[in-house]
Amino acid sequence: MPLVSSGRIVEDTYLHAGDDAPITDRVSALVSAERLLADAGAVANRSGRTGLVWPNNRPVSELAPYIERLSLVALVFPSFRDGRAYSQARILRERYHFRGELRATGNILRDQFLFLQRAGFNSFDVRKAADAMAFAEAVSRFSVFYQPASDGSLTAFRRRLAGKAMSALAPKERSPA
Numbered sequence: 001m002p003l004v005s006s007g008r009i010v011e012d013t014y015l016h017a018g019d020d021a022p023i024t025d026r027v028s029a030l031v032s033a034e035r036l037l038a039d040a041g042a043v044a045n046r047s048g049r050t051g052l053v054w055p056n057n058r059p060v061s062e063l064a065p066y067i068e069r070l071s072l073v074a075l076v077f078p079s080f081r082d083g084r085a086y087s088q089a090r091i092l093r094e095r096y097h098f099r100g101e102l103r104a105t106g107n108i109l110r111d112q113f114l115f116l117q118r119a120g121f122n123s124f125d126v127r128k129a130a131d132a133m134a135f136a137e138a139v140s141r142f143s144v145f146y147q148p149a150s151d152g153s154l155t156a157f158r159r160r161l162a163g164k165a166m167s168a169l170a171p172k173e174r175s176p177a
Helices: 033-038 039-042 060-069 084-095 109-121 128-135 135-139 156-168
Strands: 003-005 008-010 030-031 050-056 070-077 099-104 122-127
Touching: 003 070, 008 128, 030 033, 033 039, 033 060, 050 060, 050 099, 060 070, 070 084, 070 135, 084 099, 084 109, 109 135, 128 135
Parallel strands: 030 050, 050 070, 070 099, 099 122
Antiparallel strands: 003 008, 003 122
């Protein structure tokens, strides 16, 4: 499956480790939630980068003790109609301040790319190469939003307030010259 990260198609550098497969310390490994929770010390204290596949039916609060050790959290969309991973993404970004790679995986559609990005996802494991190619168009379709999101962009209201504040300043204060 193609992986889109930071707007480009990239190679997945993580080894998808099975629950019983040994993991060498230096590789970047993607493990299941069950494996992390069963052997948290060994998995979270590896010297290599550790990623985690987290199902959408578990609360992300269970990840809190391990968040700083994880470089990637892959949230699963079992169906494009199931939006629980959107909420998990926002909670990870806003409540737990997770700054690593947040990957959307499973059944995602190109129409969801923009909303996934606004929820905090920064990589996308898509099923079709054509969807990966359409990523740039999908995320640049709109430039102004009314709703606040995890991507840090200003809402239309905040933009208007900033514009009014700038126009209220005296012309001498607006320009440094």
